[in-house]
Amino acid sequence: MLKRRLLLFCLAATGFDALTQTGRASAASGATAGENGQGKMPSYGIVPNAGIDQSVALQELFNAAAAQRTPVSLAAGDYLVSGVTLPDNLVLHGVSGATRLFHQGGAGCLTGRGLQRLTLTDLILDGTQAKHGDATAGLLDLRDVQTLTLENCTLLGSFGHGLRAEQCGGRITGNSLSLCGGSGIYAVQSEGLSITGNTVSDCANGGILVHRWEAGEDGTIVSGNRISGIRARDGGTGENGNGINVFRAANVMVSGNHVSDCAFSAIRANSATNIQITGNQCLRSGETAIYSEFGFQGAIVSDNLIDGAANGILIVNFDEGGRLSTVSGNIVRNLHIEGPYIHDGAGFGFGIAAEADTVIIGNVIENAPKWGLMLGWGPYLRNIVATGNLVRNAGAGCAVTVVDGAGAALITDNLFHDVRDGAILGYRWNDRTTGDLLKGDAERFSHLTLSGNRRN
DSSP: OHHHHHHHHHHHHHHHHHHHHHHHHHHHOSEEEOEETTEEOOOTTOOTTOOSBOHHHHHHHHHHHHHTTOOEEEOSEEEEEOSEEOOTTEEEEOOTTTEEEEEOSBSOSEEEEEEEEEEEESOEEEOTTOOBSOTTSEEEEEEEEEEEEEESOEEEOOSSEEEEEESOOEEEESOEEESOSSEEEEEESOSSEEEESOEEEEESSEEEEEEEEEEEEOOOEEESOEEEEEOOTTOOSSSSSEEEEEEEEESOEEESOEEEEESSOSEEEESOTTEEEESOEEESOSSEEEEEESSOEEEEEESOEEEEESEEEEEOOGGGTOEEEEEESOEEEEEOSOOSSOOSSSOSOEEEEEOEEEEEESOEEEEEEEEEEEEOBTTBOEEEEEESOEEEEEEEEEEEEOOTTOOOEEEESOEEEEESSOSEEEEETTEEEEEEGGGSOGGGOTTEEEESOEEO
């Protein structure tokens, strides 16, 4: 037994000495690259924790390694950088949670332009809130990258966006983005991009933005992200303050995200045709939790859970061409009458609203101080089906427009419980003009069909 213990002690000591020697070698050189045609590449004098700007040396290393198709590994430690341009085919790794690049201001931190392939993993980019030329650009600013892999990186403290990805494809996955003066991720004109499993928090104007300059095919997938604490520092009535914002981008999927504490919407789709918003958790939104608005055709909003918002789900702006949707299987609860601005329309405090060519089916709405369902607005109503929904504890169960020129609405087999003003009421904009249509008098409105509804 004594000999066995002595042997284990010797083996452990030998291993510790090897690790110590490795650590000394790493301290002497902060970057390593694999073998190339002439042997191991030089480190260009890069040293972690040197306390000086090492941008020039890093640029030389990145250029040489990318030209040789050799991956680069940065050792643990701090590096001061500014204005580094990422070359095509660069593969850059750090030590997870320990390789930190601090932006020194002036030019951007890391930029890439016109690349076929770029891989960045296990890096921390700290913007230190340092200003750069374009306040809307990103701490990591990438444009026209065909295949981007950004994985397990941390981007924080950017003066503008955390990541600006313009005309990029590939995947952005497992990253953390926080304390950004713009949004966490700004993806514009994307081409086959996936944004998955990221954490975005405490940003001044937005969480994840998927935009296009003009309406068109996009196809971005936004899935499994955790987004919280999004403010609207630059104000407005919805252009800022959203957890996920899709603008002019068609065929986008937004699924399985956890979005909380946003100044405006958890998920806001503006002029986004063929959008799918499914299976998301939306908590404590300052305005409308889920929005599909303005000139879109085609929206699926299903199986989302909304708890806390001024309004729940809005499928609106038929006057701008917004139409064609299904709203199904959602839970919408605990709404409030106060919003972040003075509303000159229907206001706040209602659960689900739609205007044109929409089926609203199998939803549960609870604690809506104004209306549970809102069907149409003024003359903007066409082909609405509301069936099999449960509304409980609301001001009114269902408000439907009875303005001259409004189109057809089919309201069937809904259950209304504890609706104080009535189950189904006719409105001319914000003015109530009928009694409870569930009790009769609905036949004088030829555009309405009511059957099988019940009020408890």
